[in-house]
Amino acid sequence: MENVSSLILIGTVHRDPHGYKKLFHLLSEIKPRIITVEISPYSLSFRAKHVPEIRRILRENLRRMKNEDSLSLKEIISHGAVMSIFCLLKDPFEWQAAKFYAQISNAYLFDIDLSVYAQEKLAYLAELVSLENLKSLYKLPSRSFFKEISAQYAKANHLFHNPPKIWPVTKEILEREFYMAEKIRQIFKSNEGVIFCHIGGWEHLLERPDGKSLFHLLQDLNPQRILLPNN
Structure with a gap:
């Protein structure tokens, strides 16, 4: 039988504010039975356990900034660096969209990234939302978060x-790269005859x-490569 x-x-461009809708639409068109996502088990566990408290600290420190520096919350939150932190504290849209698609389609979903590096990076989240750091970031020139995302898509499209x-x-x-490739290969070869998305x-x-x-x-699996659209 032909394989x-x-x-x-x-x-994807991580933290794309419109990424969830675009990715879910794409998955609904492709209709995969297997999905893997570049996220680690540690990241999912850490976010579930600790991010609600980190968000609370962020909101509290933003209110302190507002009162101490006579700023409006709108002014503070509209700063590109602060907006980026809000997006960082959300569950990645890649996982959210894949999880919802898997739930309604009975597809299989796997988190396949290495936990050790996620552990190192996520350890800095508490420091990131500290009052001192937020004030330092706010003093920097504000770059449009949305323009940065668009620039990343343009760069990706060019380099593809x-x-x-x-x-x-x-x-x-x-x-x-090697860890995720091996995970994908193992799952792929155990599920021949289905559409598989990473x-x-x-x-x-x-x-x-x-x-x-x-x-x-x-390359030995003859993959097709798609860039999520920037619109």
């Missing part, structure tokens, strides 16, 4: 069609000069 398995890699000749790669990135940051799907991006490592 009709299909692996589709969906590249014009692979970079130079691209810095860290030990962390390499370890995560969702993750667009940088992992580049044709990098080192030849070790997630996209490269999965």
Whole structure:
């Protein structure tokens, strides 16, 4: 019997405010039976246990800024850096959209990123929402959060069609690329004949000069690569 398995890699710009709607729509069109997401078990556990309290501290410190510096909450929250923190504290839209799609379609959903690096990064969240840090960020020039997201999509689209000749790669990135590739390969080969989607940051799907991006490592599975649209 002919193998009709299909692996589709969906590249996203993390923290896209409109990402949930776009991704859910795309998944509804593709109709995958298996979905993997670039998120770690530790990240999901940490967010469920600790982020509500971190959000409370953030709101409290924003009120203190308002009172101490005679600012309106609207002024503070509209600052690009502060808005970025709010988006960071939300569950990633990639996981939210995939989870909801899986619930209504009975698709299988897997979190496949390495926990060790998520643990290091999430440890800084409490410091990020401290009053001192918020005041420091507010003093910086405010860049439009939405324009930054659009710029990331433009950059991703360009590099998908014009692979970079130079691209810095860290030990962390390499370890995560190989780890996620192996996870995807194991799940893919155990579920032949179904549509399989992986969702993750667009940088992992580049044709990098080192030849070790997630996209490269999965070439034997003949993946299709899609960039989430910027609209």
